Amino acid sequence: MSALAHRIVEESTAAGFAGPAGARRRAAAAALGSVGLPTSRDENWKYASLRPLERQNFTPAPRGVTITAAVLPAPITGFARYVFVDGHFAPALSAAPGAGFAALAAAETPPAAAAAVGGDARFALLNAAFAQDGAQLKLGRGENARAEVVFVAASEAAVGASYPRLEIELAEGAQLELIERHLGAGEVAAFVNSALTVQLDRGAQLRHTRLQDLPARALSFDTLSAELHDGSAYRLLGVATGAQSARSTLLARLAGEGAGIDMALAALGEAAQVQDAYARIEHVARNTRTEQLFRGIAADRARVAFNGKVVVDAGAAGTDSRQSLRGLLAGSQAEIDVRPQLEIYTDDVRCSHGATAGKLDDAMLFYLLSRGLEPATAQRLLKWAFLADAFARIEIPDLRRQIEARLAGALHDGALKELL
Amino acid sequence: MENMKNPDTALLRIENLHAKVAGKEILNGLSLTVERGEVHAIMGPNGSGKSTLASVLAGRPGYEVTQGRVSFEGRDLLSLPPEERARAGLFLGFQYPVEIPGVNNVYLLKAALNAQRKTRGLPEVDAFEFLTLVREKMKLMRMEDSFLSRGVNEGFSGGEKKRNEILQMLVLEPQLAILDETDSGLDIDALKIVAAGVNSLRSPERACVLVTHYQRLLDYIVPDQVHVLIRGRIVKSGDKSLALELERRGYDWVAGAAA
Ligand SMILES: Nc1ncnc2c1ncn2[C@@H]1O[C@H](COP(=O)(O)OP(=O)(O)OP(=O)(O)O)[C@@H](O)[C@H]1O
Numbered sequence: 257m258s259a260l261a262h263r264i265v266e267e268s269t270a271a272g273f274a275g276p277a278g279a280r281r282r283a284a285a286a287a288l289g290s291v292g293l294p295t296s297r298d299e300n301w302k303y304a305s306l307r308p309l310e311r312q313n314f315t316p317a318p319r320g321v322t323i324t325a326a327v328l329p330a331p332i333t334g335f336a337r338y339v340f341v342d343g344h345f346a347p348a349l350s351a352a353p354g355a356g357f358a359a360l361a362a363a364e365t366p367p368a369a370a371a372a373v374g375g376d377a378r379f380a381l382l383n384a385a386f387a388q389d390g391a392q393l394k395l396g397r398g399e400n401a402r403a404e405v406v407f408v409a410a411s412e413a414a415v416g417a418s419y420p421r422l423e424i425e426l427a428e429g430a431q432l433e434l435i436e437r438h439l440g441a442g443e444v445a446a447f448v449n450s451a452l453t454v455q456l457d458r459g460a461q462l463r464h465t466r467l468q469d470l471p472a473r474a475l476s477f478d479t480l481s482a483e484l485h486d487g488s489a490y491r492l493l494g495v496a497t498g499a500q501s502a503r504s505t506l507l508a509r510l511a512g513e514g515a516g517i518d519m520a521l522a523a524l525g526e527a528a529q530v531q532d533a534y535a536r537i538e539h540v541a542r543n544t545r546t547e548q549l550f551r552g553i554a555a556d557r558a559r560v561a562f563n564g565k566v567v568v569d570a571g572a573a574g575t576d577s578r579q580s581l582r583g584l585l586a587g588s589q590a591e592i593d594v595r596p597q598l599e600i601y602t603d604d605v606r607c608s609h610g611a612t613a614g615k616l617d618d619a620m621l622f623y624l625l626s627r628g629l630e631p632a633t634a635q636r637l638l639k640w641a642f643l644a645d646a647f648a649r650i651e652i653p654d655l656r657r658q659i660e661a662r663l664a665g666a667l668h669d670g671a672l673k674e675l676l
Numbered sequence: 677m678e679n680m681k682n683p684d685t686a687l688l689r690i691e692n693l694h695a696k697v698a699g700k701e702i703l704n705g706l707s708l709t710v711e712r713g714e715v716h717a718i719m720g721p722n723g724s725g726k727s728t729l730a731s732v733l734a735g736r737p738g739y740e741v742t743q744g745r746v747s748f749e750g751r752d753l754l755s756l757p758p759e760e761r762a763r764a765g766l767f768l769g770f771q772y773p774v775e776i777p778g779v780n781n782v783y784l785l786k787a788a789l790n791a792q793r794k795t796r797g798l799p800e801v802d803a804f805e806f807l808t809l810v811r812e813k814m815k816l817m818r819m820e821d822s823f824l825s826r827g828v829n830e831g832f833s834g835g836e837k838k839r840n841e842i843l844q845m846l847v848l849e850p851q852l853a854i855l856d857e858t859d860s861g862l863d864i865d866a867l868k869i870v871a872a873g874v875n876s877l878r879s880p881e882r883a884c885v886l887v888t889h890y891q892r893l894l895d896y897i898v899p900d901q902v903h904v905l906i907r908g909r910i911v912k913s914g915d916k917s918l919a920l921e922l923e924r925r926g927y928d929w930v931a932g933a934a935a
């Protein structure tokens with residue numbers, strides 16, 4: 257066992273988790289202990305920033321840290337809001353609760369299903385070993401709901417880690433529109449390790465927007481595992497702008513005939529940020545669909561990477577998979593790496609992929625300057641334009657306004673738009 | 677005294693300009709003076725350096741000025757970055773306007789206008805007044821409203837791109853417009869529309885430099901002077917009749933006379 261793995265097991269024991277849940281947590285820690293956390297030598301983990309883990313304190317941040325409501329973004333019309341602070345449910349900050357939500361106390365947190373999804377889900381094991389409250393959104397047959405889950409990191413990593421946990425289960429024909437946010441209360445150097453599971457039953461539909469906007473010194477790891485049954489549809493938009501270093505691991509199994517996933521991811525790195533994402537989509541059943549779009553911008557000395565792997569099993573005839581991955585280098589010391597990967601075990605498939613990495617177009621930039629725009633404004637406009645394909649998918653007007661205001665800054669021109 | 681010369685009243689004064697592109701000398705001792713209120717036409721064979729001149733004046737990167745000077749309203753133009761040249765009132769209508777998908781046409785117009793207003797110490801333009809102004813200019817250019825919300829030049833036809841350039845010019849009201857082959861690719865009606873647009877901006881304060889291959893444009897926008905640019909310098913200047921003569925006789929006779 258590596259020194260790091262050893263320490264994780266020790267910290268989990270020292271936390272003294274009680275009862276059967278405690279036993280399961282220790283089991284998760286032990287499982288992690290035997291496989292160890294990934295290192296940069298592991299395939300799929302080359303770009304993640306794993307070094308800081310060696311100094312990391314894994315013990316969960318204490319309950320009861322208070323934050324002001326001002327930390328939270330403006331509410332989204334029509335959405336229930338559930339707020340968690342350092343992984344602890346904060347009912348006082350939550351609003352307009354709706355159907356299907358439960359805050360699972362630590363003792364009820366179910367054991368990790370992570371082992372099932374292989375070595376890339378090791379951070380989900382870490383979450384299972386330490387998570388406090390979990391959010392559960394469980395919709396029955398034909399139900400529908402709109403919910404926003406806000407995870408606020410409020411403690412310095414030295415004080416304790418934050419383990420957001422969200423479980424989504426949609427029964428047959430249920431529909432959920434979900435906004436998931438990760439942000440900080442002030443400029444804390446937090447350690448955030450999130451785990452999400454998604455279960456979509458026959459014909460269920462999930463629209464999911466996740467916004468990672470953690471403070472500039474935060475370290476973030478997240479693991480999303482989704483299982484899609486017959487005819488279910490999962491539409492995911494991820495926007496990663498925050499953290500010093502963030503790694504997203506997305507694992508989806510298209511297990512039922514006709515299931516489809518449509519994921520668009522945007523990642524922005526500036527200064528010395530690291531934005532790394534890995535997606536593995538496995539087509540198990542017939543006539544399943546993947547649509548995947550990645551748009552990443554690396555400015556200054558940032559490193560932005562996306563590795564999109566699509567696996568088509570022997571039984572997945574009629575698979576249709578499209579990947580469009582693009583990176584934009586906006587700094588002479590920035591680094592970008594976009595990589596589509598295909599593994600196909602059947603003949604009857606339609607798979608296409610395109611991957612490009614380029615720079616801001618000089619001719620476009622000059623055109624904007626020649627109209628009198630500041631270089632910084634011109635660059636921001638072109639970056640926003642580069643992301644347009646991904647953001648075209650935001651259908652919630654309040655959310656679109658917030659994202660535009662965050663990313664396009666002064667160019668967000670609501671007054672003009674409303675007059676058009 | 678020697679250093680008490682009258683201030684330069686010319687809007688644009690180019691003296692002995694030499695410029696290189698990719699290590700190759702393209703402008704080769706070019707001089708030209710444009711006074712306020714004037715319209716100048718520059719004609720010349722393909723590859724003679726007309727667009728290079730326009731690019732150097734607008735400050736496009738990659739063009740190295742090796743000799744000479746350019747003053748604009750008495751200021752040293754070449755020392756300014758492109759955006760400041762634009763805000764000082766210089767406008768370049770591109771020979772090949774670039775498409776910028778995802779950047780809204782109307783956002784660009786407003787950002788450009790506000791950048792200019794800021795330099796002049798004016799507040800940002802009110803959204804409603806701005807749209808009223810733009811719609812009025814669009815009417816003049818016979819452009820539909822839908823062009824506003826499209827990406828800059830995105831999917832525009834050749835002629836639509838040129839009209840969009842003129843629309844921008846009309847909104848920005850520059851002191852000096854350099855229009856690089858704005859007439860190329862325009863149908864007969866569009867040519868008249870563009871000419872009307874340019875003429876609507878003519879004033880005793882402003883000036884315009886038209887780069888063109890066709891004397892037909894000059895029937896609609898009557899120039900004060902016509903220049904022939906060959907191998908990076910102006911080899912002959914005259915009045916409107918020079919354009920007619922070039923149309924009849926081609927460039928060889930000027931080139932021959934200049935050699
Ligand atoms: N980036 C470049 N690298 C090499 N040569 C260049 C470059 N840009 C321009 N040139 C050359 O400079 C010369 C002048 O080009 P310019 O575009 O100024 O001509 P022009 O007079 O505008 O021609 P046209 O009437 O065809 O528009 C041409 O020979 C052209 O090939």
Ligand SMILES: [Mg+2]
Binds near residue numbers: 727856
């Ligand atoms: Mg030219």
